[in-house]
Amino acid sequence: VSVALPTESRAAVLTAYAEPLELREIPVPREIEPGALLVEVEVTTICGTDVHLCAGKLETVNAELPIIPGHEFVGRIVAMGAGADRDAIGTPLAVGDRIVWEHEACGACPACSVQLAPELCPNRRYYMFMDCTKPPYLVGGFSQYCYVFPKSGRLRVPDEVDSDWAAASSCALRTVMHAFERLGRIAPWETVAIQGTGPLGLFAILAAKRSGARSVIAIGGPQERLDLARDYGADELVGVEGTDPESRREQVLALTGTGPDVVMEFSGAPGAFSEGLGMLRRGGRYVVVGQVGGFEDPVRPSLITTKQATVIGSWSASIAHYWQALEFLRLTAADVDYGRMISGRFGLEDATLALQRMSDLLEIKAAIYPSGVTGR
Numbered sequence: 001v002s003v004a005l006p007t008e009s010r011a012a013v014l015t016a017y018a019e020p021l022e023l024r025e026i027p028v029p030r031e032i033e034p035g036a037l038l039v040e041v042e043v044t045t046i047c048g049t050d051v052h053l054c055a056g057k058l059e060t061v062n063a064e065l066p067i068i069p070g071h072e073f074v075g076r077i078v079a080m081g082a083g084a085d086r087d088a089i090g091t092p093l094a095v096g097d098r099i100v101w102e103h104e105a106c107g108a109c110p111a112c113s114v115q116l117a118p119e120l121c122p123n124r125r126y127y128m129f130m131d132c133t134k135p136p137y138l139v140g141g142f143s144q145y146c147y148v149f150p151k152s153g154r155l156r157v158p159d160e161v162d163s164d165w166a167a168a169s170s171c172a173l174r175t176v177m178h179a180f181e182r183l184g185r186i187a188p189w190e191t192v193a194i195q196g197t198g199p200l201g202l203f204a205i206l207a208a209k210r211s212g213a214r215s216v217i218a219i220g221g222p223q224e225r226l227d228l229a230r231d232y233g234a235d236e237l238v239g240v241e242g243t244d245p246e247s248r249r250e251q252v253l254a255l256t257g258t259g260p261d262v263v264m265e266f267s268g269a270p271g272a273f274s275e276g277l278g279m280l281r282r283g284g285r286y287v288v289v290g291q292v293g294g295f296e297d298p299v300r301p302s303l304i305t306t307k308q309a310t311v312i313g314s315w316s317a318s319i320a321h322y323w324q325a326l327e328f329l330r331l332t333a334a335d336v337d338y339g340r341m342i343s344g345r346f347g348l349e350d351a352t353l354a355l356q357r358m359s360d361l362l363e364i365k366a367a368i369y370p371s372g373v374t375g376r
């Protein structure tokens with residue numbers, strides 16, 4: 001049975017930085033390449049990177065305008081290219097299945113094949129950074145349909161995992177999973193400080209508690225996010241509103257004595273790196289994840305030497321971490337109210353408003369439903 005493919009996809013398009021998105025009809029590619037998929041986007045949750053990129057504040061990556069924002073999404077398979085009938089772990093795929101999928105690494109370079117770090121592939125094709133007037137056009141999540149690149153790893157979403165959460169897992173939680181993998185073991189006597197109480201920080205609190213940390217300190221704000229951090233398991237809260245780095249360091253030292261054994265940075269805030277390094281205990285480990293802005297943050301390198309600090313960067317993720325993220329959601333679904341993180345629901349016509357509300361910290365995570373919010 002051949003199903004007629006849609007010919008156009010409604011999408012919210014960024015044509016100029018810091019300008020409202022434009023609703024456009026984008027062509028659907030007539031041919032689905034071997035290995036590729038066409039999916040109908042169920043939900044795209046908004047990531048901080050979408051917000052920074054649309055505002056023109058993402059100095060570290062070059063996008064080719066016009067683009068379709070959005071890279072944190074869940075879709076249902078509409079059409080399948082030849083040989084695309086299984087996911088990355090061998091699960092059979094069929095039209096109608098829900099999947100998450102990754103950016104596309106080339107699979108044939110030293111990063112992909114020797115270092116086994118496809119997230120560092122220099123030839124990686126990223127959703128939402130590519131010109132949507134060129135084939136395969138559907139290269140972002142603020143769109144009814146999206147094209148899954150032939151070499152993008154993809155996973156069937158377990159039935160127990162709600163689409164909203166699965167979407168949030170496909171950038172935020174998989175990034176957190178990768179960061180914990182980079183960090184390595186957390187011993188039962190170790191205290192972990194989490195910088196940032198946005199979606200990544202909140203996911204990290206949940207993950208740190210389940211990794212067996214003795215105590216988790218959440219450093220963030222505003223108050224409703226600190227409340228959620230507490231409900232997600234943070235043992236101690238340190239607010240960033242109305243406090244300065246030195247007073248926060250003193251608070252954390254008062255809580256820990258010698259400083260946290262592990263500090264994890266998910267805030268993306270200017271100055272967060274020097275602050276986190278400053279509070280880390282001697283011999284501690286510092287994982288830096290949120291720092292994607294182009295600003296500078298002076299530190300004394302002797303701090304790294306004299307603390308004998310281990311500083312670990314963690315960038316993006318690969319399909320293994322998407323699997324870990326979905327599995328984490330499946331295993332914790334009964335215990336954690338993930339719905340509290342999805343704070344607002346919008347149609348494509350309100351995508352600009354959703355981005356603005358994220359930027360103003362009025363939403364923890366906003367969700368875009370390209371086919372409308374009715375019935376959600």
Ligand SMILES: [Zn+2]
Nearest residue numbers: 047049171172
């Ligand atoms: Zn993201």
Ligand SMILES: [Zn+2]
Nearest residue numbers: 106109112121
């Ligand atoms: Zn590669």
